Amino acid sequence: MVTTHPTAAHDFLNDPKRAAWHDQTLWMVRAKRDRMAATVPEWEQLRETAARIKDHTLSRLSEYLEQFSARAEANGIQVHWAADAEEHNRIVHGILQRHGVRRLVKSKSMLTEECHLNPHLEAHGIEVVDSDLGERIVQFKKEPPSHIVMPAIHLKRAEVGEVFHEHLGTPAGLDDAQALTEAARQHLRGHFLGADAALTGVNFAIAETGGFVVCTNEGNADMGAHLAPVHIACMGIEKLIPKAEHLGVFLRLLARSATGQPSTVFSSHFLKPRPGQEMHVVLVDNGRSRQLGRADYRRSLACIRCAACFNTCPVYRRSGGHSYSYFIAGPIGSILAPNVDRQAHADMPFASTLCGSCTAVCPVKIDIHAQLLKWRQEVVQAGGTGRLKPLALKLTGFVLRRPRLYRLAGRLMRRFAPLAQKLGLDPWTRHRDLPEPPARSFHELMQQQRRP
Amino acid sequence: MSRDRILQAVRAAQPEALPLPDLAPLQTLPKTPALADFTATLDFIGARWRRAADLAEVAAALAAERPDGAAWASTVPGLAGSVDLAAIADPHDLGDLHAAVLPGRFGVCENGAVWLDETALGPHRVLPFIAQHLVLVLSARELVADLHQAYARLGAPDTGFGLFLAGPSKTADIEQCLVVGAHGARSCTVWLLGEPA
Known part of the structure; x- marks a missing residue:
């Protein structure tokens, strides 16, 4: 039995203040995205163009x-x-081994998270330092990121202060974001200057030029890549775009959708290694070709990892990234995860209200909520929802086909549903109240109206 | 070989070819770059900007404001720094650099980004990231309205490395509090030379 999303969200919801903070903070990011989008009159044209470039490329x-x-x-x-995660890890380790690398500095790469690269390298005695501030924080805490753009968004300042006190020797009780960031800057500068190799992700790879673009705000990818004698860039095969001019479309959308900035601070275009440096690109399939062959889910490969769908999702905002069984949480994670392992992530497509807000903000117009619904149908057909849910639906169908029974059931529900809530029998009402049941049903009201 | 296996799997999975959309409608939107738009965006993203008639004025201001003994490097022709970049073999030796002064090729009004490539970075790509402070020198005439115009101007980038740089490095990874000065420069000042077009 896999842990369901509601069960996993239980701890998060035990602290209502924190849950409310999480919800409001991500909504603030969503609002910033809206303001940014509104400054671009051709926004919808951009989204449409981006979607069609991705469709063409795929x-x-x-x-x-x-x-x-x-x-x-x-x-x-x-x-x-x-072809898969194991081969990716073997290739990266092989490169590092050839150069006798002991210290690797990494910038954000969801792909290496997907492949579990860090534990693989650490098992071979290589020190791996995640250099994105949020990633460094969760690495210290030995936790997975809870958000793909803001990895430590589930933590409060004081908790980061505790982590830094333990690992970086900052004064106990320090909770000033400026001072904590400065401590991380000094600490990571040492690692940038001391690393034997750097690994980065890839935001876009350009077929026409053979180059790739990496976007950061902190400058960590570049600090690593331009100092170390070896630069390894790891990318899923879906990161390709045909031409450099298409970057104009995607870079206009990416930062605005992700954090509500007009651009990331650094949009670095790598084309050739610098003299004396070795540059590697690892192209990874790991299930992407399988997803490409599934017409219903193909468009999930158009994702540019902006996380706008996380920030807008009412379920993600109120449950946190660690409630999801896959390392990419939120709506997009919930349509990517079942491709990787339908059974292990059977519950993820259900962690949604199907409100469609994810689809409405997606810069490449992925029909996320429609794909969530399709995955639900597959999961149900494969018996992945347990016995209770199909039984309840069968019972409902039985009742709905019989008007007398339906009216009786309605009367009983109006009477006893509030009682069921009081007794805690209905999980739906654990965090919300049922509205007061009306005294009479719609049917009864209609009959009353018809009477002269 | 995994290469052949992956390509074969992709070939078998990919649908019928769909058309590549034409970018012309986006590229030909009637937009004119304006200095006021560029500087407004610089304000918004936390970059400083100043105007000067010519390079001599920039040089004088930099000389007056520089802390005593601070190491600084310049790749701007006609503006010598205290550090000879060509004499440095290992980029790690730039770790104590106080400031880097770089010539921007052009600025992008919609996002405050300035294009820099290896012709501007000198021998060390890490220069704009490792310096504590960044000074970009740009002609006020060299502006484009948006990224479509920017890439039309660049064509396919042909130096080994280039970047759009938009303001000082920053992070909001701790409780979404914005902190300027993450791993790259703590400040970014854009000098705009001469009169706009």
Whole structure:
């Protein structure tokens, strides 16, 4: 039996103040995104264009992959192909081993999280330092990120202060964000200057040029990549776009959708290694070609990892990233996870109200809520929802087909539903109250109206 | 080989080719770059900006404001820094750099970004990231309205590395409190030279 989302969210909801803070903070990010989008009159045209560029690219992905790898190699980048997570980890470790790397500095890469690269390398005696501030915090805490753009959004300042007190020797009780960030800056500068190799993610890879773009606000990807003698960039095969001019479309959408900024501070375009440096790109499939073949879910591969769908999702905001069984939480995670393992993540598509807000904000117009519904149907058909839910639906169907029984059931519900709530029999009412049941049903009111 | 296996799997899975949309409608929107828009965006993203008639004025201001003994590097022609970048073999030796002064190619009004590539960075790509403070020098005439115009101007980037840099490094990873000065520069000042077009 897998842990369901409501069960996992229990701890988070035990602290109502924190849950309310989480909800409001992410809503604030969503509001910033709205204000930014409103400054661009052609916003909808941009989204539509981005969606169609991605659809086109996915429809000719094999050609673009070949073009990209040929150009990248011509530029002096070493290109590697990994069919799955295990091969990805083996390739990265192999490169590090060849260079005798003991200390690796990493910037944000959801792919390496997906492949569980850190534990693999650590088992081989390599020190791995996540250099994005939020990622460093959760790495110290030995926790997964709870949000793909803001990895430590589930933590309060004082908790970060405790973590830094323990690991960085900052004064106990320090909870000033400026001072804590300064401590991390000094600590990580040492790691940037001391690393034997740097690993980064990839936001966009350009088939036409063989180059790739990495976006950060902190500058950590560049600090690592331009100092270390070896730079490894890991990317899923869906990160490709055809041409450099398409960056104009995606970079206009990415930061505005993610954090409500007009641009990330650094949008770095890597094309060739610097003299004396080795640059590697690892192209990873790990289930993406399978998802590409599923017409209903194909468009989930268009995702540019902005997390706008997280910030707007009423369920994510009120339950936190650690309530989801997959490391990519939120609405997009809930349609990506079942592709990886439908059974293990059977509950994720149900962690949604299907309100469609995710679809409305998605910069590449993924039909997220429609895909959630399709996954639900698959999970139910495969018996993944247990016996109670299908039984309840069958019973409901039985009652709805019989008007007399239905009216009787209605009368009973009006009488006893409040009692069921009082006795805590109905999980739906654990965090919310039922409205006062009306004295008479709609049917009875209608009959009364008809009487002369 | 995984390469062939992946390509084969992708080929088998990808749907019928869909058309690539035309960017012309976005690229030809009637937008004119304006200095006031650019500086307003710089204010918004936490970058400082100043105007100067010419490079001599910038040089004088930098000389007056620089702390005594601070190491600074410049790749702006006609503006020498205290550090000879060509004499530095290992970029790690730039760890104590107080400031870097770099020539921006052009600025983007909609997001405050300035394009820098290896022709501007000199021998060390890490320069704009490792310096504690960043000074960008840009002609006030060299502006584009948005990123479509920016990429039209760039074509496909052809130096080994280039970037759009928009303001000082920052983070909000602790409780969404904005802190300027994450891993890169703690401040970013854009000098705009001469009169706008």
